[in-house]
Amino acid sequence: MSGFLKSSIGRKVAMALSAFFLMFFLIIHLAVNITSIFSEDLFNKLSHFMGTNPLVQFALQPVLIFGVVFHFVMGFVLELRNRKAIGVSYAKNNGAANSSWMSRNMIYSGLVILAFLVLHFIDFWIPEINVKYIQGDMSGLVEETQDFRYYEELQHKFLSPLRVGAYVISFVLLALHLLHGFTSAFQSMGATAGRKKAMQTFGKIYAIAIPLGFIIVAVWHHFNHH
Amino acid sequence: MNLTLKIWRQKGPEDKGKLVDYKVNDISEHMSFLEMMDVLNEQLIEQGDEPVAFDHDCREGICGMCSMYINGEAHGPDRGVTTCQLHMRMFNDGDTIYIEPFRAAAFPVIKDLVVDRTAFERIQQAGGYISVNTSGNTQDANAIPISKHAADEAMDAATCIGCGACVATCKNSSAMLFVGAKVSQYALLPQGQVEAADRVRNMVAQMDLEGFGNCTNTGACEIECPKGISLENIARMNREFLSASFIDS
Numbered sequence: 001m002s003g004f005l006k007s008s009i010g011r012k013v014a015m016a017l018s019a020f021f022l023m024f025f026l027i028i029h030l031a032v033n034i035t036s037i038f039s040e041d042l043f044n045k046l047s048h049f050m051g052t053n054p055l056v057q058f059a060l061q062p063v064l065i066f067g068v069v070f071h072f073v074m075g076f077v078l079e080l081r082n083r084k085a086i087g088v089s090y091a092k093n094n095g096a097a098n099s100s101w102m103s104r105n106m107i108y109s110g111l112v113i114l115a116f117l118v119l120h121f122i123d124f125w126i127p128e129i130n131v132k133y134i135q136g137d138m139s140g141l142v143e144e145t146q147d148f149r150y151y152e153e154l155q156h157k158f159l160s161p162l163r164v165g166a167y168v169i170s171f172v173l174l175a176l177h178l179l180h181g182f183t184s185a186f187q188s189m190g191a192t193a194g195r196k197k198a199m200q201t202f203g204k205i206y207a208i209a210i211p212l213g214f215i216i217v218a219v220w221h222h223f224n225h226h
Numbered sequence: 227m228n229l230t231l232k233i234w235r236q237k238g239p240e241d242k243g244k245l246v247d248y249k250v251n252d253i254s255e256h257m258s259f260l261e262m263m264d265v266l267n268e269q270l271i272e273q274g275d276e277p278v279a280f281d282h283d284c285r286e287g288i289c290g291m292c293s294m295y296i297n298g299e300a301h302g303p304d305r306g307v308t309t310c311q312l313h314m315r316m317f318n319d320g321d322t323i324y325i326e327p328f329r330a331a332a333f334p335v336i337k338d339l340v341v342d343r344t345a346f347e348r349i350q351q352a353g354g355y356i357s358v359n360t361s362g363n364t365q366d367a368n369a370i371p372i373s374k375h376a377a378d379e380a381m382d383a384a385t386c387i388g389c390g391a392c393v394a395t396c397k398n399s400s401a402m403l404f405v406g407a408k409v410s411q412y413a414l415l416p417q418g419q420v421e422a423a424d425r426v427r428n429m430v431a432q433m434d435l436e437g438f439g440n441c442t443n444t445g446a447c448e449i450e451c452p453k454g455i456s457l458e459n460i461a462r463m464n465r466e467f468l469s470a471s472f473i474d475s
């Protein structure tokens with residue numbers, strides 16, 4: 001076990017495991033976001049629960065942050081090692097003849113997603129941490145109205161067309177990342193499943209539907225401000 | 227047909243090397259790519275120039291010696307063939323063809339288009355065998371029942387000729403298709419079970435030591451492999467490695 005993460009296959013497996021975790025998280029995150037379109041009340045309640053439940057905050061959140069950081073760091077490590085393994089590049093290389101654009105550019109789609117996450121942290125996570133743990137206001141309420149603040153804040157964020165644009169671009173890149181990543185994760189785990197037709201179709205649906213869901217939420221709030 | 231060739235020339239391992247343009251005329255579409263190279267080399271020798279060094283041996287697609295990265299693809303644009311089996315009819319009159327050596331840090335250039343693929347030999351030596359007692363009372367292999375399915379898959383894996391096209395093609399210079407095939411051909415058979423855990427551990431360790439990159443499942447190797455070795459062999463190697471690391475350790 002000791003040298004597992006030092007071996008090429010061990011790293012692949014670790015990459016895949018963190019990917020599965022992050023793909024599962026995306027479903028939960030989207031499910032919460034989608035409620036904001038149908039019910040302000042439900043979205044507020046869910047947000048408050050997620051934001052204040054000790055299990056979510058102090059157990060799941062650190063695991064999530066670790067998962068994200070791990071996936072990125074390991075991705076960079078693998079990319080650097082692979083660049084070293086190439087040595088001299090070809091004068092003419094026809095990559096499109098045998099592989100998809102997505103599979104050849106995971107590092108670039110990943111970098112855009114990383115940039116997005118930085119923006120996302122500054123946008124939502126840091127203000128949340130500030131209000132809750134630095135100012136110590138765990139009520140989740142707006143002082144004047146005594147209503148929940150989450151829906152308000154969400155609507156406010158998506159007023160800016162620049163932010164909505166950045167979100168849309170990032171989620172398109174996430175879709176491209178997932179179009180390769182979903183089935184690739186199975187293959188790395190040694191599962192034949194990733195190359196089965198049904199799983200590939202499911203992977204494509206997942207890779208497009210999840211980012212599209214996030215895009216719809218952002219665009220919906222941009223145009224339905226009240 | 228008349229062709230312009232852009233060929234990588236490199237005097238030796240230390241030389242920097244560069245692409246040099248050559249013209250060959252009246253090439254028959256029935257020639258193999260290596261025969262076209264022979265025509266060029268005769269031309270160069272007549273002119274008193276140094277012929278282009280390239281690897282070849284059987285010239286019938288079984289030895290795995292011929293290499294070459296032709297117009298951006300290992301063994302050229304055709305599928306399921308080695309360079310010796312590639313016909314000039316895949317090209318058109320007036321074409322410009324790039325001819326480069328297989329590239330990977332673990333496959334250093336020896337001269338021109340000849341690369342050192344002994345890293346593959348060392349991976350094989352690390353575990354690509356079974357230990358059989360040959361003292362005279364060796365059991366007939368056919369005495370051990372093997373399912374048709376397993377026998378077929380093992381045979382498919384064993385058709386790997388160790389050409390290195392998978393590495394040359396891979397954007398990560400990963401050798402996992404080759405190693406996957408070599409691990410699988412034994413993992414699928416009862417004779418391979420005894421040393422299975424050590425085999426996969428040692429072969430993967432040697433593969434990493436040689437400086438091959440990490441598979442990111444682009445699938446390019448499977449498409450460029452002249453023997454149609456399937457990605458399933460990489461998945462199987464991953465499974466073998468996982469069980470060797472966590473179950474049989």
Ligand code: SF4
Binds near residue numbers: 385407447452454
């Ligand atoms: S797996 Fe295919 S491409 Fe790779 S060495 Fe074997 S025969 Fe050549």
Ligand code: FES
Binds near residue numbers: 283284285286290308
């Ligand atoms: S020369 Fe033997 S495979 Fe091409």
